[in-house]
Amino acid sequence: MSGKKIVTLLCFALWWALPAYAAQAIQTFEPDGMARIVASQKGKPFVLMVWSLDCEFCQASLDTLAREKRKHRNLRIVTLSTDSLEDEQAAALMKKKLSSLGLNDHAWAFGAASPEQLRYAVDSKWHGEMPRSYWFNAKGERTAYSGVITPGMIAKFFAP
Amino acid sequence: MRVFDRGRIVFAALLLLCGIVNLAWGQQSMHAHMHAAELGTSVAVDSQGSLWIVGKEAAGVDQYVTVQTSTDMGKTWSEPRRIQQTPEPVSADGENRPKIAFGNKGEIYITYTKPLAKPYTGEIRFVRSLDGGKTFAPPITVHANRDVITHRFESLIVDREGRIYVAWIDKRDAQAALAHKRKYAGAALYYAVSVDAGASFRGDYKIAEHSCECCRIALALDAQGRPVAFWRHVFEPNVRDHALAELTPDGKPSAIRRATFDDWRIDACPHQGPGLAFSADGKRHQVWFDMKENEGGVFYAAADAAGKLEKPIRLGDAQAQHADVAVRGSDIVLAWKQFDGKASAILSRFSHDGGRTWQERELMRTSGASDQPRLLASASGIVLVWRTGDEGVRTIFADRR
Numbered sequence: 001m002s003g004k005k006i007v008t009l010l011c012f013a014l015w016w017a018l019p020a021y022a023a024q025a026i027q028t029f030e031p032d033g034m035a036r037i038v039a040s041q042k043g044k045p046f047v048l049m050v051w052s053l054d055c056e057f058c059q060a061s062l063d064t065l066a067r068e069k070r071k072h073r074n075l076r077i078v079t080l081s082t083d084s085l086e087d088e089q090a091a092a093l094m095k096k097k098l099s100s101l102g103l104n105d106h107a108w109a110f111g112a113a114s115p116e117q118l119r120y121a122v123d124s125k126w127h128g129e130m131p132r133s134y135w136f137n138a139k140g141e142r143t144a145y146s147g148v149i150t151p152g153m154i155a156k157f158f159a160p
Numbered sequence: 161m162r163v164f165d166r167g168r169i170v171f172a173a174l175l176l177l178c179g180i181v182n183l184a185w186g187q188q189s190m191h192a193h194m195h196a197a198e199l200g201t202s203v204a205v206d207s208q209g210s211l212w213i214v215g216k217e218a219a220g221v222d223q224y225v226t227v228q229t230s231t232d233m234g235k236t237w238s239e240p241r242r243i244q245q246t247p248e249p250v251s252a253d254g255e256n257r258p259k260i261a262f263g264n265k266g267e268i269y270i271t272y273t274k275p276l277a278k279p280y281t282g283e284i285r286f287v288r289s290l291d292g293g294k295t296f297a298p299p300i301t302v303h304a305n306r307d308v309i310t311h312r313f314e315s316l317i318v319d320r321e322g323r324i325y326v327a328w329i330d331k332r333d334a335q336a337a338l339a340h341k342r343k344y345a346g347a348a349l350y351y352a353v354s355v356d357a358g359a360s361f362r363g364d365y366k367i368a369e370h371s372c373e374c375c376r377i378a379l380a381l382d383a384q385g386r387p388v389a390f391w392r393h394v395f396e397p398n399v400r401d402h403a404l405a406e407l408t409p410d411g412k413p414s415a416i417r418r419a420t421f422d423d424w425r426i427d428a429c430p431h432q433g434p435g436l437a438f439s440a441d442g443k444r445h446q447v448w449f450d451m452k453e454n455e456g457g458v459f460y461a462a463a464d465a466a467g468k469l470e471k472p473i474r475l476g477d478a479q480a481q482h483a484d485v486a487v488r489g490s491d492i493v494l495a496w497k498q499f500d501g502k503a504s505a506i507l508s509r510f511s512h513d514g515g516r517t518w519q520e521r522e523l524m525r526t527s528g529a530s531d532q533p534r535l536l537a538s539a540s541g542i543v544l545v546w547r548t549g550d551e552g553v554r555t556i557f558a559d560r561r
Contacts, residue, residue, distance in 0.1 A: 053279065054253075054279075054280070056280055056374070056429065057427055057428050057429055058429075114504075114527070114549070115529055116499045116529065116530070120479070120499050124478070124479065124501070125478055127430075127449065127456040127478075128432065128481065129429065129431065129432075130428060130429050130431070131428060132428075146426055146428050146451075147426050147427050148427045
């Protein structure tokens with residue numbers, strides 16, 4: 001194989017690998033974020049888990065979601081942190097947390113717009129209490145829930 | 161073999177290129193981080209009528225508490241001055257913000273939460289100035305317990321005798337329960353007292369077990385001058401309603417009393433603490449956030465001197481948050497923050513007749529990020545102080561049209 005061919009192949013490999021890398025990075029949630037999250041799930045039922053580094057109860061919900069996902073690989077779980085991706089330290093902590101749980105492939109976090117604006121973009125009826133989750137069915141209808149997520153809730157929602 | 165080496169070099173070059181791109185991204189976000197300030201700010205008025213605010217300054221990775229003063233009720237402010245010689249982490253994110261109060265001889269007292277590296281842990285720090293703010297003593301830690309656990313969400317008040325009370329949320333009891341594999345609802349509330357103008361603190365006195373973990377504590381002096389704490393509690397089995405208790409200098413607080421009855425059953429962090437003020441007639445004025453019958457809201461209610469609570473009034477719409485209350489004579493002002501889809505506004509209600517009749521108006525708005533509203537009863541009236549990301553610190557008299 002010629003050197004040129006190898007370089008071409010490597011470039012191709014990188015070109016192919018980069019979007020996969022990008023998909024693992026936490027995506028920025030701006031005022032259009034909800035529509036983008038819904039579109040990314042292509043009409044399949046999913047749960048959107050809103051959390052923050054400072055929310056102790058959120059850790060229990062994230063642990064439960066991670067555990068259930070390990071058991072049922074087809075569970076569609078999207079996470080959204082209200083910590084700012086603009087804060088480098090917070091971004092590193094979020095990444096670490098999500099990677100350790102294996103929940104880093106559909107992860108979002110608040111971006112540059114004001115937290116007030118972004119909270120409103122999530123849900124104008126939400127008051128900022130966490131953990132907060134949204135359960136989207138195949139029709140795109142969502143049910144909001146405040147409180148800790150249990151395995152039973154996940155089983156019931158994703159039951160065939 | 162030679163070709164393979166060449167390929168490896170090209171691959172390394174491509175990786176390097178990726179690295180440079182990544183580094184550039186990293187620097188961009190670092191730059192952004194320097195602009196994303198935590199806006200948590202507190203305000204107090206000294207005996208000369210000057211306003212003092214404390215907030216946070218981040219200079220790169222270094223963090224400081226800063227103080228600013230205004231002699232013209234907030235029209236102009238002095239440049240921010242750091243109160244520590246050495247930087248240390250400072251919480252200033254709304255529910256958790258530095259506090260300031262004054263002693264009887266003009267002493268300046270400042271408290272703040274210093275978060276530690278482990279999540280949810282912290283120490284309550286205290287700094288004083290005995291020369292009117294020319295110099296500040298090095299910070300001391302208020303609590304005797306030095307476990308690496310939650311000591312956070314501190315609150316500060318000085319009574320008429322000049323005694324300093326600092327109350328905070330503390331997880332030592334929760335940790336002890338965990339060690340014995342017992343369940344423990346919420347955290348606990350502790351306090352410490354200084355009778356020597358902040359040279360030392362006595363404590364740690366327990367106010368209550370099973371407080372909420374993540375909401376600010378309101379402290380106010382009642383008509384007799386006793387400090388009263390008002391906080392979100394966890395009542396059996398998981399009802400996050402509010403409780404209050406009187407604090408005493410000898411570490412024997414009163415039994416706790418339930419002060420809201422919304423029956424919000426939830427295992428969650430509401431991140432919304434209450435507000436409290438007393439009027440000279442002994443009435444207690446309280447504002448708080450709760451979910452009631454599945455609808456969240458900010459509420460105000462007064463209780464008479466005997467403690468009998470009136471029917472709560474809902475303030476604002478579903479977006480109302482983070483209310484404060486101040487009382488001056490028969491004037492009462494309530495203020496809360498409300499986002500309308502485009503901007504955050506501070507809305508208020510004020511009464512000149514002790515709460516018999518009310519008027520409502522919008523005081524300020526901003527399209528960017530903002531702190532919670534703070535109300536302050538000064539000699540010249542009740543003032544709203546609000547720090548916004550775009551406009552800085554703004555003040556307005558909230559007790560007049």
